[in-house]
Amino acid sequence: MNREITMPRREKLLASLSENEAVVIFAASVGKLEKFKQENNFLYLTGLNIPDAIYFGMKGAKGNVEHLFIQRGIPEREVWEGKMMDLGTAAETSGIRGMKYLDEFEGVLSGYCPAIQTIHANIGNLELSRPLSYPMFRLLPVRERFPHIHIKDISELITPLRKIKSDWEIQQLQRAIDVTGKGIMDIWETARVGMYEYELEAMLFYRIQKSGLKHWGFTPIIASGGNAATLHYDKNECQIEAGQLVLMDVGADYMNYSADITRCFPISGTFSERQKQVYSAVLKTNKEITSMIAPGVKLMDLHLRSREIIGEELVAMGLLDNAFEVSKYYMHGLGHFLGMDTHDLGGRDAVLEPGNVITVEPGIYIPEEKLGVRIEDDVLVTEEGYCVLSQNIPKEISEIEEILSARS
Numbered sequence: 025m026n027r028e029i030t031m032p033r034r035e036k037l038l039a040s041l042s043e044n045e046a047v048v049i050f051a052a053s054v055g056k057l058e059k060f061k062q063e064n065n066f067l068y069l070t071g072l073n074i075p076d077a078i079y080f081g082m083k084g085a086k087g088n089v090e091h092l093f094i095q096r097g098i099p100e101r102e103v104w105e106g107k108m109m110d111l112g113t114a115a116e117t118s119g120i121r122g123m124k125y126l127d128e129f130e131g132v133l134s135g136y137c138p139a140i141q142t143i144h145a146n147i148g149n150l151e152l153s154r155p156l157s158y159p160m161f162r163l164l165p166v167r168e169r170f171p172h173i174h175i176k177d178i179s180e181l182i183t184p185l186r187k188i189k190s191d192w193e194i195q196q197l198q199r200a201i202d203v204t205g206k207g208i209m210d211i212w213e214t215a216r217v218g219m220y221e222y223e224l225e226a227m228l229f230y231r232i233q234k235s236g237l238k239h240w241g242f243t244p245i246i247a248s249g250g251n252a253a254t255l256h257y258d259k260n261e262c263q264i265e266a267g268q269l270v271l272m273d274v275g276a277d278y279m280n281y282s283a284d285i286t287r288c289f290p291i292s293g294t295f296s297e298r299q300k301q302v303y304s305a306v307l308k309t310n311k312e313i314t315s316m317i318a319p320g321v322k323l324m325d326l327h328l329r330s331r332e333i334i335g336e337e338l339v340a341m342g343l344l345d346n347a348f349e350v351s352k353y354y355m356h357g358l359g360h361f362l363g364m365d366t367h368d369l370g371g372r373d374a375v376l377e378p379g380n381v382i383t384v385e386p387g388i389y390i391p392e393e394k395l396g397v398r399i400e401d402d403v404l405v406t407e408e409g410y411c412v413l414s415q416n417i418p419k420e421i422s423e424i425e426e427i428l429s430a431r432s
């Protein structure tokens with residue numbers, strides 16, 4: 025991600041500030057022996073995959089000011105962590121002129137503070153039951169010494185930007201989706217009765233990495249039989265038994281853009297009559313809701329309509345007397361915004377706009393029958409309506425059974 029991509033984003037962000045408002049975005053830190061994953065707002069605005077840096081932007085009386093604070097390359101530390109990025113490379117990649125070192129942050133920020141009214145930072149939601157985020161912790165001295173400054177979470181400012189995806193962003197997301205889809209289809213050809221859920225997880229991750237993508241977008245769910253009725257089942261520890269339907273809710277990450285796909289398949293090769301019935305009801309909902317997607321449509325209306333359809337289907341199947349009780353077997357929302365965060369910025373009250381990407385993921389979960397079905401696609405809202413980015417990943421019963429029948 026270079027400066028041609030990130031500079032216009034920062035220009036838009038700073039343009040949305042009032043005079044004497046500032047933005048402070050903290051990069052992710054390196055966890056001990058953990059894989060580094062950049063903070064998404066920082067990456068979105070700077071394109072830099074370096075830990076512990078800080079971006080500062082401000083709309084001042086004399087125009088915009090920008091600084092980027094990065095770590096000094098300390099030889100003793102570089103022995104362990106590798107070469108640090110130097111100021112010149114960071115400036116070249118990001119297009120930020122006011123480069124500084126991290127140990128200058130407090131001093132530089134103090135100089136601007138008397139003029140600043142509001143700081144928008146990636147502090148997250150302040151909850152009494154949870155520890156302060158690292159960005160809030162770093163900004164506490166500001167609140168103490170400059171009590172006139174309001175410190176607000178950045179999401180209000182950055183959501184309108186991040187929820188409209190550029191063509192470049194769609195390309196990254198499409199890559200993540202295609203690799204995920206190919207992995208899912210490979211699993212259909214490889215999975216056998218008696219394998220463990222974690223074996224499928226390992227095989228899928230191997231294929232994702234072999235395709236050049238390094239991370240999962242989120243913890244994968246591989247749920248056989250009744251495990252699929254636990255919505256966020258992520259233990260992936262059970263042995264898959266003959267006759268079970270296996271639900272895989274998975275997504276590879278590419279350039280911090282995350283796919284989010286759910287497919288279900290019968291481990292024995294064919295759907296039972298009951299599995300077919302429930303699967304068909306979910307598939308019908310998935311398709312009808314997708315066809316409603318267009319600019320101006322409310323995400324909430326898609327959700328409500330999905331409840332109506334599934335409610336009717338559940339009554340027809342004899343599972344409910346009254347469609348209003350749909351929550352008994354369909355207890356989650358229809359979908360969410362998708363992007364750098366798997367549950368991306370956007371919110372449930374959103375009205376769809378061209379450039380939004382959302383998931384469509386209706387489901388039916390029947391614990392007493394040890395059965396759970398969800399079919400999840402990733403859908404781009406276009407000027408004309410919609411484009412299903414995951415359309416190449418089969419979801420028809422006949423298509424899935426055909427792929428499974430090719431197993432030896």
Ligand SMILES: [Mn+2]
Nearest residue numbers: 284383385400
């Ligand atoms: Mn999802």
